[in-house]
Amino acid sequence: MSCCGLLTVQKQPVPLKSIEVQLEVRDHVATVVSTLNYENKEDKPLEAVFVFPLPGDAAVCHFSATIGQTQIVAEVKEKQQAREEYDDALSSGQQAFLLEESEQSPDIFSLSVGSLPPGESASIRLEYVIELAVQADDGLRFCLPAVLNPRYEPQGSEGASVQVTSVPASLVPYSLSFSARVSSPRPVSKVESSCSLDPLQYLNTEQTQATVKLAAGHKFDRDVELLIYYKDAHQPTAVVEAGQASAKPGTLMGDPVVMLSLYPEFPQSVMSSVSSCGEFVFLMDRSGSMGSRMNNSESHQTRISSARDTLLLLLKSLPMGCYFNIYSFGDSYKHLFRKSVKYNQKTMEEALKKVEVMDANLGGTEILKPLKHIYSQPCIPSQPRQLFVFTDGEVSNTKDVINLVKKNSGSHRCFSFGIGEGSSSALINGLAKEGGGHAQFITGTDRMQPKVMQSLQFALQPAVVDISVTWDLPKGVSVTALSPPITTLFQGQRSLIYAQLTGQVGASSDAAEGCVTVKYSLAGHPSQNQLHFSLKPEEDTGLTVHRLGARTLIRSLEMEEREHRGQQDGGVKEKVVELSVQSGVSSSFTAFIAVNKGNNEPIRGPLVRRDVPTADSKMFSRIGCYLKGQSASSQSNSKQTSAFPNKSSHIHTATHRLFSVHTLFDFSSEASSSRDADTEPKQPLRDPLLQLVSLQEASGRWVLDPALAAALGKTSEEVEKTKPALVNQEVWATILALIWLHGFKMNAKEEWELLANKAVSWLCAQNAPCVAECVEAGNTLLGCAVQRDVLGL
Known part of the structure; x- marks a missing residue:
């Protein structure tokens, strides 16, 4: 049966009509402005709720709504206060808008558009700033997430609230327009994308400024990924940004903030003389969603198939004499060996036999349990532990997982790989950042192998220890670090440092200089890198550096609050709220709230709720293989996750995905060795x-x-x-x-x-x-x- 109009899965009209995105890239920092256009074509007042992904390390810094000729700019307030103001406005018939970050994962946001009258249009403007991650080939990666995958909620988690409504990507009833402007001190050599682009247009003869946009007819059916390449990308840089004129000197927003981009270069003599060793632990996601294709093409590999090929390369590339083990997880977890074993021909062959029959047949995504088991294993002397995590990243307890990795960061390095579109950037980046490793995203037509092998090369680099950062500044200028201490350095990889500069910065002379020195020890050899930079603040940077610095400090404080939760510490949450309100940058404890108080006429009639569907390009492949559902007679023990608990007025039950039960392959060496010996690989290696x-x-x-x-x-x-x-x-x-x-x-x-x-x-x-x-x-x-x-x- 075909239905007319723009409809959700429940055959209801969708109030979100179009999304326009403008991207401004300055060197390796981006400002993103999204405009979401809503229209109520119904005869009743409407509340529209849109749950959508943003990059996990984005600093959301502006939120406003335009209704007719009226623009309302939202304020950042403590989250509970903002929710109460929103509910009060709705109950009194006023228009209101609420934007809040999920308490479980910082890459999921909920936008509530309340009391939109019949026939009325509203335009929502959302702005965020973000650092661009450096890829294996030195490209800077920007990703506009279009696909929000259902997040698996672990068994025993607390109850549900706002749910994710997903539709097949081809049926998403709103359009996308996207354009980007790139500028850098160095020439822009090229811009690539997984989507079709119009040709790159240079704006000057030096080719340091360029614009690019999506080709006409793009469907918002997959993540929009841009890779930006500069000439001589590995040059260290410093940007000093003047404080906000209206802010009080001595505060974060009132003082200048510096952002340093460092690329340490290790002595070649040390790099070549290091002997290879280590304990390599591979943790492989085998949840049902890993059976999905790497992209929308039916001819393309499944994620689990690509992961098998990658494990083959990893196992062949390990150095003789190291130790290794393989874990896999879904609802439960399996390990190949009771504990890590020495790498030799016998253990490698045994591992490869098991890898050949790995399948995406273990249900949900319970990643905490195997991590806890890995960390409970004693480390092997003189064999530094290197953890490789492969997942499509669809978990709801992101912050708990990252917190666990951080607690154990002193004993290992963690390298993470987000497989397929919709993998949580907060999870993948957080694992690597807190685990002192490196994050990679494998999407579209990417081959997993080159990115993983680059991370293995990083893992084989010696661990850098005793890292210290010292500042040499003119008299009368002091520095306050906003970034947490650097715990990891890799050859040629970028490290970003934010710091607040207090005092007469750049006032005495335009030629005033500062210097930062990074000292460290590499394989017993003391080394250092220095960067001299001008203290003269740059003009017209739009407070981007301040907001990124504030976001960095907010994330550190949020992590500290989680670590001390339940203790008599207190005060950390209050610090986050104060910093978030002062800087206008969102946090897990605050929300953006806007109420249209200018219109005295209350809106009549009962409020109708519409949940705007989010793209899920794999929905059909997931039906029957993603979450354990519940039959009429059996109780489900897992469900689609709530991203936003404790919001009682916003409860919505999403369509259940059913899970067809496969025979679970037992991956433990004891239980499976007898029956696996004669198992043939599912298909011959054709490559x-x-x-x-x-x-x-x-x-x-x-x-x-x-x-x-x-x-x-x-x-x-x-x-x-x-x-x-x-x-x-x-x-x-x-x-x-x-x-x-x-x-x-x-x-x-x-x-x-x-x-x-x-x-x-x-x-x-x-x-x-x-x-x-x-x-x-x-x-x-x-x-x-x-x-x-x-x-x-």
Whole structure:
């Protein structure tokens, strides 16, 4: 049956008609202005509620509403007070608007548009600022989340309130227009996107300013991801921003704030001399949603399939002598070994057999329990623990998970991977930030492998310790850090520092300079990096740096409040509320509230509620595989999460997703070893690179056999006949594999570089004769021209 008009799943009219987004990027900071246009075409007054995602580290700093010719600018107030004002306004027939952050996850917001009269239109303006994350290829990533996935609520969590209504993305009944302006001290080399863009337009001959927008006809059916590339991106920079003229000197908003962007460069001698070791723990999401495709294409891999391929590469790339274990989780969790085991041929083969049959069949997303179990395991002396977390990030208890990682950050580094669209940026970024690691997002047509292998290279870098930041400023200028202390440094990775500058900043002379020194110890070697910067404040920065600094401090205080909750500490929540109100930046304890008091005519008639649906591009693939539902006779023990508890007037029951029960594969080594031994992989490895990689042994060598010949595209006879006489079979096989990688797969070098290095180390240890002859014969056989020195031999 087809219905006319713009409808929700419940066949109700949708009041949200369009969204316009303008992005302003300055170097590596972005300001985002979203305008949401509502229209009430019904004959009754309307309340519209829209639950939607924002980037987890965004600082929401402006919220206003325009009705007819009247503009109402919202104020930041303590959350309960704002809710009461909103409810009071609605009950007295006034128009009101409420914007609040979820208490469980800082990347979910609820916007309530109250008492919109029949025939009336309202335009909502929402503004936030955000730092852009640096990707593996030095691109700066901006993501406008369109997809809000249902968040799995752990068993035993407290009750529900505002729910997420999702519709298939193709049926989202509102349009999107999106444009971006990019400016930087360095030339903009290119802008890429997962969506179709109009050509990049440069605004000056230096190419330091450019505009770009989405191509016409874009459907808001997936996240809008922009990757911005600058020339010479790794230059440290400093921005000093003048305080707000109306704010009191000595306060955060009244004083200048500096933002430092640092790129530490480690001494090459130290980096090359470090021996590889560590305990590598891989934690893999096997909830039902991991069975979804990586993007909307039916031909594309599922998330769990891509994760299996990635684990293969990781296991082949680990250094000999390290320790490892694999955990997987859904409703419950499994571990491959009782405790981490030494990496060798036997343990690697045992792990690969289990990885081949991993499936997305473990139900919900209970990530806290396996994390607690991992942290309960004693660390292995001289083997630093490195935790790799793979998830599509659909959990509701984000803050609890991040808090647990932070508590254990002294004993490990955590590398996180958000798989597919809609993964929680708050969870993925929070895990890496608090765990001293690195976050990566794998969306659209991205291959997971290059990003994961880059993180493995970071994990193999020695841990940087004894990090300190010292300031050298002119007399009369003092500094107050707004950022938490730096706990992690990686070669070439950016670190951002915010600080408040008090005193006569830049007043004495335009040439006044400050200097910041970062000292640290790397593998026992003391090192330092310095940055000199001008103290003259930049003009017309729109308080972006102040708001990001305030957001950084608010997040640190919120974390502190959670740690001390229930203790007689107090005062931290009050500090957050005070800072949030002063800076105009949202927090988990405040909300934006706007009431239209100018219209004296109360709105007549009962208020009708409409929940605006959010895009879920995987809804149909999730039905039957996402959450445990409830039949008429059985009680459900999991549900779609509440993002906004304690808001009694805003209760909505969403459509249930049902979970078809699979036979759960037991991933523990004891229970599954007997029946897994004969289990065939679900499908053969078709990718030639993965086929070759799967044949490499833990030591780094390859064995000469028919499988290797097939992977190289040759017969066994061809491979054996061309082998130089004095060379043993393993040396010949390994040299052939290296030539093939360099000759045919240079475009994927970041995926195989570590395992190739292992192969070279093994070859060098053999001290084999006739290596030059082998390389020449191998090139002839495979039709390549790879030089011996390129192979590292």
